[in-house]
Amino acid sequence: MLELKHIDKNYNPGSVNELCLFQDFNLIVEDRQFVSVVGSNGSGKTSMLNLICGSIDADRGQILVNGEDITGKKDYLRQRKIGRVYQDPARGTCPNMTILENMSIADNKGKVFGLGRGVKKHRMEEYREMLRPLGLGLEDKLHTRVGSLSGGQRQALALLMSTMTPIEFLILDEHTAALDPKTAEIIMELTDKIVREKQVTTIMVTHNLRYAVEYGNRLIMMHEGKAILDKCGEDKKAVRTEEIMKIFNEISVECGN
Amino acid sequence: MALILSVLEQGMIYAIMALGVYITYKILDFPDLTVDGSFPMGAAVACILISKGINPYLTLPVSFLAGAVVGMITGLIHVKLKVRDLLSGIIMMTALYTVNLRIAGRANLPIYNEENIFDNRLVNAVFPAALQNYKTVIIIFFIMIITKYILDWYMNSQSGFMLRAVGDNETIVTSLGVDKGTVKIIGLSIANGLVCLSGCIFANQQRFFDISSGTGTVVIGLASVIIGTSVFKKVTFLRVTSSVIIGSLLYKACVAVAIRVIPASSDLKLVTAVLFLVILVIGADRRKKVKKNA
Numbered sequence: 302m303l304e305l306k307h308i309d310k311n312y313n314p315g316s317v318n319e320l321c322l323f324q325d326f327n328l329i330v331e332d333r334q335f336v337s338v339v340g341s342n343g344s345g346k347t348s349m350l351n352l353i354c355g356s357i358d359a360d361r362g363q364i365l366v367n368g369e370d371i372t373g374k375k376d377y378l379r380q381r382k383i384g385r386v387y388q389d390p391a392r393g394t395c396p397n398m399t400i401l402e403n404m405s406i407a408d409n410k411g412k413v414f415g416l417g418r419g420v421k422k423h424r425m426e427e428y429r430e431m432l433r434p435l436g437l438g439l440e441d442k443l444h445t446r447v448g449s450l451s452g453g454q455r456q457a458l459a460l461l462m463s464t465m466t467p468i469e470f471l472i473l474d475e476h477t478a479a480l481d482p483k484t485a486e487i488i489m490e491l492t493d494k495i496v497r498e499k500q501v502t503t504i505m506v507t508h509n510l511r512y513a514v515e516y517g518n519r520l521i522m523m524h525e526g527k528a529i530l531d532k533c534g535e536d537k538k539a540v541r542t543e544e545i546m547k548i549f550n551e552i553s554v555e556c557g558n
Numbered sequence: 559m560a561l562i563l564s565v566l567e568q569g570m571i572y573a574i575m576a577l578g579v580y581i582t583y584k585i586l587d588f589p590d591l592t593v594d595g596s597f598p599m600g601a602a603v604a605c606i607l608i609s610k611g612i613n614p615y616l617t618l619p620v621s622f623l624a625g626a627v628v629g630m631i632t633g634l635i636h637v638k639l640k641v642r643d644l645l646s647g648i649i650m651m652t653a654l655y656t657v658n659l660r661i662a663g664r665a666n667l668p669i670y671n672e673e674n675i676f677d678n679r680l681v682n683a684v685f686p687a688a689l690q691n692y693k694t695v696i697i698i699f700f701i702m703i704i705t706k707y708i709l710d711w712y713m714n715s716q717s718g719f720m721l722r723a724v725g726d727n728e729t730i731v732t733s734l735g736v737d738k739g740t741v742k743i744i745g746l747s748i749a750n751g752l753v754c755l756s757g758c759i760f761a762n763q764q765r766f767f768d769i770s771s772g773t774g775t776v777v778i779g780l781a782s783v784i785i786g787t788s789v790f791k792k793v794t795f796l797r798v799t800s801s802v803i804i805g806s807l808l809y810k811a812c813v814a815v816a817i818r819v820i821p822a823s824s825d826l827k828l829v830t831a832v833l834f835l836v837i838l839v840i841g842a843d844r845r846k847k848v849k850k851n852a
Binding site (some may be wrong): 375376380381383385387393394398402403404406409411420 | 714719722726727729731734735737738
């Protein structure tokens, strides 16, 4: 279980550009929930993910994982139990390393990176088996540099790499936004499959309202640092895309977009 | 023949230094000026130990360790005190000038009459008379090759993968639960260890320590790395460490030719600078660096 308690976050405090994003923001994510988060730009979606992952610090408040306070914990220590996929496919993989090398380092996540051999040759067959269901032909390209793959291929690999080791949370930060519609669809289906198989608690930020409605068992809409809509379980199933679109347009008009 | 021998000797000694510069400049994307201080430090360590009668071969590991400590301090300044990369190096380079003077005790320390790693009873007995002229180049070759293979071995370890990853994509290092600051510090340690080792071998070959011998080390290192990596970019069977070594040899050859045609030895630095500029422009490395993560 993930808890955000009484979070305050200001950007550029004390300057003319001061921006109060969160004020007493609270959120509880139960185990095995698949939360879709939507909202306009600047509503605090990505900031929320950054707070959870430790990429930014809150001014006030607490973040708890299974009751343990992780507020002051270093980002790299937190991320041993968190898988994160970014909007930019380049951030989830190493471009100058091969697929095999990338998968080998992902396989070692959270453990000591010592003087053992970097490439886990004995795991090669298993890596191939993991890549095969993607249907992208990556299983025959283990020795190809990741930098020469397409955005969709890299994102599929990044998704696979982020979930190779046992993790408590999967954080998806607009991970289909930089892909063409067809590839985005493939990645989204793959995401759903992985989340179901691994039973991992997931928070997905997306600008695609249809994905937010179709996938996951909870939907949150954020606006100016607040969750203005929060539907769970049966309520969530009843939600229609048009409905969400309507609310979304209303709040956007308020902002003057 | 003497010229070729000298190019080979110097080229291979500086190749070890260039391997260190390769780690900082190419892998970590860290323009490390510490090397201008850690190179003469190796020379100072070698000369003072040898003049005190210590086995010359011991100067090799000792100087590597001394360089590793220096690199670690540069890394700590950069990572923990959050000083910019270039400035961290400049601070260390400046500080090391004094440190090197203190180690050697003075600005010049000759060891002409002492045994060194190329000239001692054991080596002189092992090499037959016909090979006496080549013993230096042969010994340097072996030290360089061993260094290269150990570095290759390290770069293919899990820790080495993290080093490559941190230059490639810092985000992924954090997401793998590894502190990227620590990885940078390790990289700087290894790099300066190699540079210091190179300075140690240089002093053994030259038979003296000179406080100014480090000036311009970083330029030689960068030039070697850029020649090596841009000329042999397409040659995939060649490991990048081998390319850097060949780059160092080519650079030393260019300088050897330049020395013959320039009017006075005081012009050498200008020639070096121009040569470096030409290499940078031909290598077109800057454009490639920007696109690296695309």
